[in-house]
Amino acid sequence: MPDLADILIYIVTKGLAQTLLMTVLGLLIGFVLGIILALMRVYAGKELNWLASGYEKIFRGIPILVLIYIFAFGVPELFWYVDPLQRPLASIIFALGLRSGAYQSQIFRGAILSVNPGQIEAARALGMSGLQTFRHVVLPQALRLAMPSWSNEYSVVIKDSSFAYAVGIVELTRAAYNFSYAFRGFWTVSIGVLAILYFLLTYPITKLFGEHQTKKLKKLGMGGG
Amino acid sequence: MWKSYEDLQVLKGVSFELAEKEVKVIFGPSGSGKSTLLRCINMLNPPDKGEIFLHGKNITASGVNLNEIRTRIGMVFQHFNLFAHLKAIDNVSIGLRRVKGFSKEEAREKALEALERVKMAEWADHYPAQLSGGQQQRVGIARALSMEPDIILFDEPTSALDPELIGEVLQVMLDIAKAGTTMVVVTHEMGFAKAVATEMIFLSEGAVIERGTPKHFFMKPESERVRKFLKQLEVLYGTHEQMIDLLEEEEK
Structure with missing residues (x-):
């Protein structure tokens, strides 16, 4: 009879690496995309702004599972350069990343806009160019301001990576499922262990970058008071 | 200089x-265009019409490198506008x-000197x-000073401060004025004006x-408008007798 430790070890060894890989890459793609989209929304002209805002609306309006199906079965040609065995993984990373980009764009846009305009004026008055002002005054503060919402986005992506089970990737959720399938009668326990595992993966991060960072920002008087 | 915002x-x-x-x-009075005037001078808010010359160079002409010009025109803001993510020393050295x-060491050294001048080094x-x-x-003043600009513009530097904090800022401004800094100061601190202004507008x-x-x-101010305004300032910062005078005037 398996005990709790067996269940935990099984789930972690079979699934943790995949879950973290999808989460990290998804967040990374979303970060690059989110920054670009946010810049378009804040600084670019009407057309680019419209484009970015349209992108956000579309990707926020489609369920993640549907996105995964689209990338996995709808447009598999998108991943012609990827080893066929790895294509499902690529498609879910893509889906998580593209959707996270839409949310991260909103996070960064809000953060950029909440940098005090007086400081931007002060930077320009010192003789900084627009780019220097962004690089040395706006961006460092925007990244700090974005952290609490960003940690929330991390917890969304890591949890949504569980949808990867739908295209046959063995990650935490699939591992727990497989385990309970092999040991009938352990369904509740193994899914319970899985739930606690997700909680342990998200709570410390949101605590650290969410609550802790919010307090720190308040101390620095950042974000328009 | 001329400047409009839409219809205004x-x-x-x-x-x-x-x-x-x-x-x-x-x-x-507020809304008279004082702050706008300062923002025109350093071209943060270029005038619609008119010209500004700095050492004989027309900075309102097209093709002028405004970033370079602004390094020679310092500005001190009503709400300080310090960079919130940077320590005092880095607020001063970032421009340098x-x-x-400047190299990191050079900038730090010069920034410390500027902080010393405003008694903020510690x-x-x-x-x-x-x-x-x-x-x-x-610190805001030190940030402007450290760039060694030709002029420093002060936009109501004490009007956002609690009364007991105004003195220390005015003292620093007096010191740098006496040291020969060229300054344009928007302020209602008439004591400061009396002490160092070469001209008041x-x-x-x-x-x-x-x-x-x-x-x-x-x-002997000429216009009635000025007399009234100065009197109001005296009421705010001056004696009760004057407040009584004004009230009596209104009653008549």
């Missing part, structure tokens, strides 16, 4: 000259490092939020109503 004409042909080491005090291209490692308003404003509704030395303004 903020500056209607304001013109003056500023010689080296001069301290010009600009005052007048990023704009003037607070160098504090973040703006850890400083009082008066201290923040002194009264601005109302975007136009110069009256100009002259402090002596002229406090002895």
Whole structure:
């Protein structure tokens, strides 16, 4: 009879690496995309702004599972350069990343806009160019301001990576499922262990970058008071 | 200089000259265009019409490198506008490092000198939020000073401060004025104006109503508008007798 430790070890060894890989890459793609989209929304002209805002609306309006199906079965040609065995993984990373980009764009846009305009004026008055002002005054503060919402986005992506089970990737959720399938009668326990595992993966991060960072920002008087 | 925001004409042909080491005090009721005037001078908010010359060079002409021009025109803000994520020392050195291209050590050394001048050197490692308003404003002044500009513009530097903090900022401003800094100061601190202004300009509704030395303004101002305004300032900062006078006037 398996005990709790067996269940935990099984789930972690079979699934943790995949879950973290999808989460990290998804967040990374979303970060690059989110920054670009946010810049378009804040600084670019009407057309680019419209484009970015349209992108956000579309990707926020489609369920993640549907996105995964689209990338996995709808447009598999998108991943012609990827080893066929790895294509499902690529498609879910893509889906998580593209959707996270839409949310991260909103996070960064809000953060950029909440940098005090007086400081931007002060930077320009010192003789900084627009780019220097962004690089040395706006961006460092925007990244700090974005952290609490960003940690929330991390917890969304890591949890949504569980949808990867739908295209046959063995990650935490699939591992727990497989385990309970092999040991009938352990369904509740193994899914319970899985739930606690997700909680342990998200709570410390949101605590650290969410609550802790919010307090720190308040101390620095950042974000328009 | 002329400047409008949509329908609102903020500056209607304001013109003056500023010689080296001069301290010009600009005052007048709110909405008279004082802050706009300063923002025109360093081209943060270029005038619609009119020209600005800095050492004979027309900075309103097209093709002028405004970033370079702005390194020569310092600015001190009403709300300090310190960079919240940087310590006092880095607030001062960032311009030297990023704009003037000083090395880290050089910039730090010069920034410390500037902080020394405003008596803030011992607070160098504090973040703006850890400083009082008066201290923040002194750092703001050090930030402008450190760039060694030709002129420093002050936009109501004490009007956001609690009364007990105004003195320390005015003292620093007096010190640098006496050291020969060329300054344009928008302020209602008439004590400061009396002490160091070479000329005072009264601005109302975007136009110069009256100009002259402090002596002229406090002895025999010409226009009724100026007299009334000065009296109101005295009521705010002055004695009760004057407040009573004004109340009696209103009753008549």
